[in-house]
Structures are given as C-alpha cells and as structure tokens.
Amino acid sequence: MTYKAKMIIDKSYKISEVNPRIYGSFIEQLGRAVYGGIYEPTHTSADEDGFRQDVMELVKELNVPIIRYPGGNMVSAYNWEDGVGPKESRPKRLDLAWGSLETNQVGTNEFATWAKKVEAEVMMAVNLGTRGIDAARNLVEYCNHPGGTYWSDLRKEHGFHEPHQIKVWCLGNEMDGPWQIGMKTAYEYGRLAAETAKAMKLVDPTIELVSCGSSGSGMATFPEWEAQTLEHTYEYADYISLHQYYGNRDGDTANYLANTLDMDNFIKTVIATCDYMKAKKRSKKTMQLSFDEWNVWFHSNEQDKEVEPWSVAPPLLEDIYTFEDAILVGSMLNTLLKHSDRVKMACMAQLVNVIAPIMTETGGGIWKQTIFYPYYYTSVYGRGTALHSIVDSPKYDSKDFTDVPYLDQSVVFNEEKEELVIFAVNRNLDDTLLVDVDIRSFEGYDLVEHVVLENDDPKAINTIHSEQVKPHNRRDSSVENGTLTAVLPKLSWNMLRLKKGEK
Numbered sequence: 001m002t003y004k005a006k007m008i009i010d011k012s013y014k015i016s017e018v019n020p021r022i023y024g025s026f027i028e029q030l031g032r033a034v035y036g037g038i039y040e041p042t043h044t045s046a047d048e049d050g051f052r053q054d055v056m057e058l059v060k061e062l063n064v065p066i067i068r069y070p071g072g073n074m075v076s077a078y079n080w081e082d083g084v085g086p087k088e089s090r091p092k093r094l095d096l097a098w099g100s101l102e103t104n105q106v107g108t109n110e111f112a113t114w115a116k117k118v119e120a121e122v123m124m125a126v127n128l129g130t131r132g133i134d135a136a137r138n139l140v141e142y143c144n145h146p147g148g149t150y151w152s153d154l155r156k157e158h159g160f161h162e163p164h165q166i167k168v169w170c171l172g173n174e175m176d177g178p179w180q181i182g183m184k185t186a187y188e189y190g191r192l193a194a195e196t197a198k199a200m201k202l203v204d205p206t207i208e209l210v211s212c213g214s215s216g217s218g219m220a221t222f223p224e225w226e227a228q229t230l231e232h233t234y235e236y237a238d239y240i241s242l243h244q245y246y247g248n249r250d251g252d253t254a255n256y257l258a259n260t261l262d263m264d265n266f267i268k269t270v271i272a273t274c275d276y277m278k279a280k281k282r283s284k285k286t287m288q289l290s291f292d293e294w295n296v297w298f299h300s301n302e303q304d305k306e307v308e309p310w311s312v313a314p315p316l317l318e319d320i321y322t323f324e325d326a327i328l329v330g331s332m333l334n335t336l337l338k339h340s341d342r343v344k345m346a347c348m349a350q351l352v353n354v355i356a357p358i359m360t361e362t363g364g365g366i367w368k369q370t371i372f373y374p375y376y377y378t379s380v381y382g383r384g385t386a387l388h389s390i391v392d393s394p395k396y397d398s399k400d401f402t403d404v405p406y407l408d409q410s411v412v413f414n415e416e417k418e419e420l421v422i423f424a425v426n427r428n429l430d431d432t433l434l435v436d437v438d439i440r441s442f443e444g445y446d447l448v449e450h451v452v453l454e455n456d457d458p459k460a461i462n463t464i465h466s467e468q469v470k471p472h473n474r475r476d477s478s479v480e481n482g483t484l485t486a487v488l489p490k491l492s493w494n495m496l497r498l499k500k501g502e503k
Helices: 053-060 073-077 108-119 135-143 151-159 187-202 224-233 259-280 322-337 373-380
Strands: 001-010 014-017 024-026 065-067 093-096 098-103 121-126 168-171 209-213 237-246 288-294 344-347 358-360 366-367 385-387 390-392 407-416 419-426 430-437 445-454 478-480 483-489 492-500
Touching: 024 288, 024 407, 053 358, 053 366, 053 373, 065 108, 065 288, 065 344, 065 407, 108 135, 108 366, 135 151, 135 168, 135 187, 168 187, 187 209, 187 224, 209 224, 224 237, 224 259, 237 259, 259 288, 259 322, 288 322, 322 344, 322 373, 322 407, 322 419, 322 445, 322 492, 373 419, 373 445, 373 492, 419 430, 419 483, 445 478, 483 492
Parallel strands: 001 430, 024 065, 024 344, 065 121, 121 168, 168 209, 209 237, 237 288, 288 344
Antiparallel strands: 001 390, 014 385, 093 098, 358 366, 385 407, 407 419, 419 492, 430 483, 445 492, 478 483
C-alpha cells in the first residue's frame, strides 16, 4: 500500500538563517573519546601531536563547526590546571563521574590544538560543581588573554604564545542532576552561575555564555529550574542549554520514532519559559537555546556495569547504533532545523567512540556508524535559510503519542548556491509514502539528488567489517510543472536536493 502526503514550500516562509553551530558535537574526557579516539600517539596514523589523522579526516568530513569540551559530568570535579604544563608532571586523578583514571595527557591546550586541526571552535565548560568563580576566571585568562599576566604568561610558558580565543563557555554541566558532583538547587546554581558569568566577562567581554538548563524534559524540576535559574542568569548568559537522549528499550519502533514530538515540546516549553522571564524582567534581550547534548543512548547501559573501576580509557558508552537509530537521529536534526530561530547551537553527544557516529579500534581501524549519515548530509547540505513548510500527512498513534505524522521533514534554502534541500523521514514501518511537494516559487529548480537510507531490518548495524546501513541514490522521484513528486520508501531517511537550471 502507498500512503500520500502533501507539502507546500515557498521562499517567503522563512524560519531563520541556520546558525552553522547547530551542527556541533561533543568530546568528553570519558571512555575512549580522547584516549584511543582522537588521541593515540602510537597509532600508525598519528601526527606529530599524537592525534589520529584517520579520525580527523572523518570529523572534517562531517564539517563540525563547534565541539564542546571537556564535559559533561566529568567537568564537575575537574581541575583544569591538571591538564596543562609538562605532560610528565601532570597528575593522575580519579574521575568520580565515570569511575575511571584520568591521566591528563590531553588537556586544554592539546584539545584547542586538535580543534584547530579539524577546523572547529571549542565550546569550553567550566567546573561549577566542586569549584566556581576563581577557577573559571583564571581559565578564561589562561585561554584568551594576550599576555602580561600570570595565567596568560603561564600559557606562553607552556608553549602557546597566541591565545586560543575560545568564544563559547558553558557555566557548568547538568547542575540539577543528583548524579552530578556538586549538584545545586536552582537558587544555588543561579547565584553561582551569575557571579561566575560576571567575572568571566570582566576578563573577556567578547565571550558567549551558556547557562545550565534542565538535564532533560523528564526531570521533576523541569521547567521550574529554567525559570528560577534565569531569574539570576538572564542578563549575563547568552544561551540556556537543553539535553535529551532517547532509547528503544521496549522494542517498539513506531513509538520510538515518535520521540521527536517530545523533543519538539521540550524546545517549545523552554522557549516559553525564557520568554516569560524576558517579559518579567522587561528585558530587550531574547534568550537563545543551546541544545548541547542530544542523541540516542541506551544500548551500552548494561555492558558499562561490567567495566573495571579506575581503569584508563575503558570502553564506556559504546553504543552500536542500528538503522532505526539513524532514522531517529535524522528526525532530531529536522527538529533542530525547524526551531533554528531560537536553537542557535547544538551538539550531538558525542563524536568518537562514546555514543558516537565515528568508531575506532584502539591501535586499529575506523568506521562510520549508522547515525553518521544523517548527521553528515544535514551538516553539509543544511546550510542556508530554514523554511517553514505546510504539511498534510497521514498520522498514526503509538503507546506514548497520538497523531504522529508519518512524514517528518525540514527544509533549507541556500540562496547563494541556488539550492533547495528537503530532509524527509517516512516513519511508516510497512508502506511507501508518496509526497507531492508544491515548489512553484522555485521556478527552474530540478532534482539533482535523492539520497536514501533504507533497510529491511530496523536493527541492522555497521561494524568495521560490514556496512549494512549506507546511503544510496534513488531515481523514482521527479519534478514536473512546479511539483516535486517524492517517493519515500518505508521506514527511511531521505535527502532531496534541488538546484536551479540543473535539468
């Protein structure tokens, strides 16, 4: 059976320019993200600084504009001073967040060096769990001040004459979470974050700051946490963070793929709370959103319980992703694009080995997980202006959701390249979805590429030896008389790319 849907796309239906930072990612000092991931001096592909060049090539392929570091839960008990200076004198520390031993062979300077090599900005997080104002202001001075002061001159002594000029800083991490080292109440966090923000901006007025939002939409304190903390941080922070992970623990694929309705509601609720605080404070500033942790995370939960405590770079959070996970990741990216007027930064958590699109063997090879592909195509081709489309789609109900559209989509128009890109998911597990798209305002545009991720097995995975889930091109979609007829296979992620004058 074939289901039918309709879309109308018009150049005038603009949401906003897409901030490239929406395609950011995250590297935490956790598991094999750093050691055996981005950094492995004994690897055959290692460069002069010990970084795996095969990893760098895939990160650059993803066109990642900004990368959050060093955590994550780890940062809430992290002393940044441990990770600078001569490597032989750096202390080994117990990482209380993940039960591992941190060698500190990679720290602030090394990560800034690596980020430059992969052409990404650094989003630096400061410790507001066990530390606070003093350590944060010193780190900003160390990273960003040109010279002539204690901390900036210490950076020069460590071999980094030029400042790193890190612009984006997170005021702690998930401080509402009982799992967090140094968890705070909303009032405690709000006061500390506000005073830390003031001090950091005195050191460098050009930095942008992210205030901690709730650790997820399921937190008992959501969204009161946002309201209470913004009472203190609204005038000092530039963004508030959102974090959300999903998993298919009960094996219900239809319900699992509907989770972006929850994500959409999460974003709308945070926006409403921010705008309430704007009105309450009579502020002229609009608070923007940083969705700086998002992904699928559940596959590795049980195996992580077996990891030996206090080991160095153990295999933690190494989810092996399925085809259906890639479909959900594509939908999550669609959700971010549809809120690009307020979501100005986002970070897929994480980038290498740890709940990641890129996997490595320590000492060995590298491969792309299933989720690599929707991330790659959306990052590379989802640059320009996000457009609001009018959609008429058949719907279904699932265990937790009602009126779930089979068609999930986002649209980006790149005027400079004269390129129109539609990212579309067919959530129907059994049937093709035929979509008629009215593109009359894009006269002269024709379809140049229809990339599809499809597989008969929702649980299909990729490994270093076998890539079961990979994109291919379809030839059964077409443009005629101002209408794009898109044929979306059952349970599929699609990118339809149109260009002007490319018949």
